[in-house]
Amino acid sequence: MLGIIIGVAAVVVMIAIGVGARERIAAQIRSLGANLISISPGSAKMGSVRLGAGGAPRLSEEDAAAIGMEIPGVVVAAPLLHAREQFTIGSTNWQGVLRGVTPEYFSAREWRVIAGQEMTPEDNKRVANVVLIGTTMREKLFGKADPLGAAIRIRDVPFTVIGLLERKGQSVWGDDQDDIALVPLRTARRQFIGTSRANPTFVHNITVKFADWASAEDTMAAIRQLLWQRHRLRTGQEDSFMVSNLAEAANVEGSTTRVVSLLLSAVASISLVVGGIGIMNIMLVTVTERVREIGLRLAVGARRRDILAQFLVEAVTLALLGGILGAAIGTVAAIAVGSLAQWPVIIDLSAVMLAIGFAAAVGVFFGYYPARKAARLQPIEALRTE
Amino acid sequence: MALIEVDRLRHCYRVGGGLVWALEGVSLTIKRGEFVAVIGPSGSGKSTFMNILGCLDSPSEGRYRLNGVYVGGLHHDELAAIRNRNIGFVFQSFNLLPRASALENVELPLVYRRMWAGERRRAALAMLARVGLADRARHTPAELSGGQQQRVAIARALVTEPLLLLADEPTGALDSQTGLEIMAIFRRLNGEGLTIVLVTHEAEIAAHADRIVAFRDGRVVSDTPVVQQARSLGNARHLSLAYNNVR
Ligand SMILES: Nc1ncnc2c1ncn2[C@@H]1O[C@H](COP(=O)(O)OP(=O)(O)OP(=O)(O)O)[C@@H](O)[C@H]1O
Ligand SMILES: [Mg+2]
Numbered sequence: 001m002l003g004i005i006i007g008v009a010a011v012v013v014m015i016a017i018g019v020g021a022r023e024r025i026a027a028q029i030r031s032l033g034a035n036l037i038s039i040s041p042g043s044a045k046m047g048s049v050r051l052g053a054g055g056a057p058r059l060s061e062e063d064a065a066a067i068g069m070e071i072p073g074v075v076v077a078a079p080l081l082h083a084r085e086q087f088t089i090g091s092t093n094w095q096g097v098l099r100g101v102t103p104e105y106f107s108a109r110e111w112r113v114i115a116g117q118e119m120t121p122e123d124n125k126r127v128a129n130v131v132l133i134g135t136t137m138r139e140k141l142f143g144k145a146d147p148l149g150a151a152i153r154i155r156d157v158p159f160t161v162i163g164l165l166e167r168k169g170q171s172v173w174g175d176d177q178d179d180i181a182l183v184p185l186r187t188a189r190r191q192f193i194g195t196s197r198a199n200p201t202f203v204h205n206i207t208v209k210f211a212d213w214a215s216a217e218d219t220m221a222a223i224r225q226l227l228w229q230r231h232r233l234r235t236g237q238e239d240s241f242m243v244s245n246l247a248e249a250a251n252v253e254g255s256t257t258r259v260v261s262l263l264l265s266a267v268a269s270i271s272l273v274v275g276g277i278g279i280m281n282i283m284l285v286t287v288t289e290r291v292r293e294i295g296l297r298l299a300v301g302a303r304r305r306d307i308l309a310q311f312l313v314e315a316v317t318l319a320l321l322g323g324i325l326g327a328a329i330g331t332v333a334a335i336a337v338g339s340l341a342q343w344p345v346i347i348d349l350s351a352v353m354l355a356i357g358f359a360a361a362v363g364v365f366f367g368y369y370p371a372r373k374a375a376r377l378q379p380i381e382a383l384r385t386e
Numbered sequence: 387m388a389l390i391e392v393d394r395l396r397h398c399y400r401v402g403g404g405l406v407w408a409l410e411g412v413s414l415t416i417k418r419g420e421f422v423a424v425i426g427p428s429g430s431g432k433s434t435f436m437n438i439l440g441c442l443d444s445p446s447e448g449r450y451r452l453n454g455v456y457v458g459g460l461h462h463d464e465l466a467a468i469r470n471r472n473i474g475f476v477f478q479s480f481n482l483l484p485r486a487s488a489l490e491n492v493e494l495p496l497v498y499r500r501m502w503a504g505e506r507r508r509a510a511l512a513m514l515a516r517v518g519l520a521d522r523a524r525h526t527p528a529e530l531s532g533g534q535q536q537r538v539a540i541a542r543a544l545v546t547e548p549l550l551l552l553a554d555e556p557t558g559a560l561d562s563q564t565g566l567e568i569m570a571i572f573r574r575l576n577g578e579g580l581t582i583v584l585v586t587h588e589a590e591i592a593a594h595a596d597r598i599v600a601f602r603d604g605r606v607v608s609d610t611p612v613v614q615q616a617r618s619l620g621n622a623r624h625l626s627l628a629y630n631n632v633r
Contacts, residue, residue: 296481299442300495300542301470303463379469380443383481 001282003275004322004359005329007268011355012330012347013337014264019351020344021261027169035075036108037208037220039067039227039243059241061185061201063230068104070226073211073219078104079203081188087141087181088153094140097180098154100188108209116148116163124184129191132163134178157191159183216245272358275322276366283315283370294374295382304375311374315367316360323359327352388451389549389581390416390439395448396604397434408434409445410604416583418549421576423592424585426601432585435601436554439583440475441465453549470498474543476553480535482527482542488514489523492541499546513541517571533564540571544580551575553584557591569594 041058061079068077081100086093103119105111113132123130131152138147147161168177185203189195196202210219220243227241287294294307331347338345397409408431416422424432437443438450441457450457453472457465469475482491492510501509514520517537527535536556543551553572557565565588573594576582586592593612600608 292481293483296483297494297498298466299440299469299475299481301466301498301546303466303498305463306498378443380437383442383477 007271008326009330319363
């Protein structure tokens with residue numbers, strides 16, 4: 001009985017975590033913006049010679065423009081710079097992520113501005129000191145106050161808040177995507193990042209949105225090919241950049257939850273088997289205690305299958321009771337896990353039903369032997385038993 | 387017309403390594419509507435015989451024909467159907483389900499007939515009324531006297547309207563007054579046409595039957611009709627004679 005309870009509880013928790021994790025990953029992929037490829041300067045593999053003078057990042061704005069123009073299947077290619085900076089308003093300080101982006105970035109990430117203005121190409125051209133902030137940044141700096149039009153200082157440079165970004169939530173890697181400030185790319189370069197003589201328009205990363213999921217591999221290969229040419233790399237040389245499909249990275253991340261699910265399903269199946277054996281024991285005792293009753297039932301005309309059905313029903317009832325109790329405990333446990341461990345859990349009624357169904361199946365399976373034993377009794381011998 | 391025909395019935399039990407022969411060639415015919423008492427000393431094979439008549443056990447040798455059907459070799463489901471439809475069995479120890487009410491106990495055979503609950507209830511209540519227990523339907527066996535329990539058991543045996551009522555020492559666990567009440571019920575039922583075979587140790591009880599069959603060492607040693615006057619006298623010379631034959 002305990003085994004059934006634990007088993008069913010484990011099944012419920014397992015499915016809740018599994019579904020929750022799947023939902024979370026789907027949500028994260030959605031928050032990334034679908035169909036994204038990230039290109040970053042490669043840290044060359046160990047033992048190989050690092051390309052690029054003085055380790056200067058090798059990607060440039062021109063690379064982004066070329067990718068956007070020349071490769072079919074690319075919707076938009078957005079260059080970006082990033083840095084951690086100190087944000088100040090009045091006496092409030094906050095350390096957060098700053099990104100220098102162009103308007104392309106917003107369409108690549110499908111990131112909307114929920115209040116205020118969007119970033120324009122003019123902002124970039126004019127190297128305007130304007131900033132759009134994420135919801136976390138807004139809470140830290142402004143609390144409940146209205147941030148639009150406010151002046152904030154980023155590393156002591158005054159900026160005007162022109163817009164508020166839509167909430168994105170946690171990223172696949174667990175960091176808060178809303179703790180962010182977006183400024184024009186050229187502003188970021190001039191005020192915070194600086195330039196390099198070897199590559200005056202260098203960028204940290206190019207985010208590429210492509211049109212068709214099915215051709216992701218081809219698009220990535222074409223990008224690699226193009227960058228190869230533009231950077232005049234010879235065959236055999238290591239790439240100096242990494243091209244990765246973000247949705248796939250997110251899926252890899254999902255495998256941790258798969259491990260947890262696997263572990264839970266092991267616990268569930270062992271407990272269900274143990275519970276099943278427990279039920280078999282209870283039923284064997286019941287049958288032995290009620291041999292006389294069985295004899296009497298046979299004497300008044302019960303067929304073997306009537307007796308079989310009677311004891312199967314009893315075994316299934318026992319198992320179902322355990323199952324319902326287990327489902328209740330599992331639901332509570334899943335919610336507890338969800339709130340304590342910050343795991344996303346989703347409790348699905350059909351999953352709970354499935355778990356209870358499992359319990360019933362265990363009841364039938366392990367109840368069959370005792371029930372058959374009862375049904376095979378000879379009426380006269382059963383009646384004679386004291 | 388013969389309801390029961392048994393022919394050279396033999397039955398043995400396996401005890402330890404050996405065999406114990408409880409019946410050693412019993413041949414008997416019982417017609418419809420007869421009221422037969424089976425008597426004999428302890429261990430003479432009476433219960434073994436009754437169990438075979440009730441299709442609770444099958445004989446080691448010999449043939450048994452019930453209502454024209456040879457019972458030997460029937461499938462266990464067919465035997466269950468015969469027990470359910472044709473035979474009512476009353477035991478010395480009542481064998482009521484302790485946790486069920488009198489009504490539920492009486493309903494039990496009808497459950498295995500796939501009868502609707504309402505119909506079942508009506509039939510069981512009617513049967514309880516016939517044994518004078520209409521007002522005890524909700525009582526559990528523990529709340530009933532021995533005689534009442536046995537009447538519940540009789541109602542259970544008869545609720546399916548069987549051809550044959552078998553009773554193995556039905557009064558054995560009751561005092562003599564209560565035993566006579568049970569016999570009065572049997573007499574009435576027999577008067578309504580029911581065939582009854584009853585095992586007893588008591589001459590007074592056997593005197594209520596129409597015919598007395600005496601067993602000894604697994605054989606029938608006498609088979610005598612009971613004359614009306616003898617019954618009215620109760621402890622008649624005739625009966626003593628039947629008993630002397632056995633002793
Ligand atoms: N289950 C059994 N296993 C072994 N031997 C048995 C079994 N039942 C009965 N016997 C033996 O068979 C013989 C006949 O027994 P049976 O119960 O038919 O006698 P009976 O006439 O009903 O006796 P009683 O008047 O005491 O009830 C006895 O010798 C008994 O020991
Ligand atoms: Mg006996």
